[in-house]
Amino acid sequence: MPGSDNRSLLASIHDVGPGFEREVDQLAGLLTNTLGCSSFAMLVVPDHWGRHPIRSGTPFASRLRSWSESGVEMFVHGWYHKDTVEHRGLPGLKARYMTAREGEFLGLSCCEAARRMEAGRALVEDIIGRKASGFIAPAWLYGPGAMEALRDSAFDVAEDHMKVWIPRTGKVLARGPVITWASRSTARTASSLAFAALGRRMLHPMRTIRVAVHPGDVTRKSILSSIETTLRCFAGSRQARSYQSLLTTPGVE
Template sequence: MTAERRLLASIHDVSPRFESQIDALVDRLSARLGGTRFAMLVVPDHWNRAPLAADRGFQARLRNWADAGVEMFVHGWSHLDDSSHANAADALRARHLTAGEGEFLGLDQGEALRRMRRGKALIEEVIGRPAAGFIAPAWLYSEGTRSALTEAGFALAEDHLRVWRPASGAVVAKGPVITWASRSRSRQLSSLAAAAVLRQAMRRAPIVRVAVHPGDTSVPRLLESIDRTLATLLRGRKPGRYEALAAS
């Protein structure tokens, strides 16, 4: 890893279901980062309602973005939590940390591996190259999911606090992701406050991560905060690529 400070930006929940919102986010990040130096987290069948395999037009767009330099991560399979959580702590996390979208929080190793391999095969066929890695929906992982990552052959994985290489377990970046929540006014306000604090607190960090979601495009205050955060963090820092963490 070089000493150069970097900003890793990503668009989550990339799916035919949110095509217009994804377009808006691509335009926004491209303008502020000076090109396609960001990642996309692709959901193969968002909420089992938007199968990527059936949408040739969106497949072509993903391939074009990948050809232009956008890094493509596998982002679960459906992004929908269909597990029953016997563990009280996991049930609490599933209820309060995400709106029923922590797909991999309750999966055992076998089912997690099946979904990972299925998503990896589809996305790699679409983009014509290896996926950059795997990031669980809502950054929530069961122990089985973490174990399955090594077998699935992903170069990188990420949760809310770190990026690591599943093959070795080596942590290659630390620090919270700066992100925003749009699904309620209280969550909007708390995410705005967190972004304001973190973009100052992390100004000297060697690597910072910023993640945006389709829902952000519907809330002008969130878009203003995203712009302010990117502008602050790009002072003395360049847009980076996750692949540098895999290779370092």
């Protein structure tokens, strides 16, 4: 088993935007207090469902910059987060069962995926005054067009359910399932709580553990308790780090 100095805990808050400011505040406080630092990521949605645009010069933009300056990593997380494409076959099953119409990049063409990626990168970097850490598609779902666009993009890091990789080269930086929670229904909540509990027992041999939280998590006390328990479980034996640190840590794959 790798030494604890080489083992990482990567935590992230998804769906960051002005429509979920209160929830993001609560989650950021939970992560900071539990980890004892600001070594986690925020996944920024430029205009969540076309209803909550982020604009330079606004109070929320100032908050993003402040979080970034405190050490929080900023990722581009799609543009709308909403999937408006009609899918068939396997993509249709993914769109229906893996997310509630939020896999924005599952059915986009390469051209449209590249346009949204670049627009998101430009917006986030203009606001925070530094390079975005990477790109993570909404619901971790990438179609062929998105994968092609990502390979040609300027992003250093990407992530899906099972790995973190370098888009330009395809090199895998970390493997293993991300621990996350679902609040949309009682059944989904129960299954996510069970998976988190299983992960706390079974995933310790992994070099890199990933934990992802969402604004909806704050609506269920059972999920908040599970998040805190999971973070404390892994933080005791590994360092909370940034995704960017994987680029300079030898042997992380």
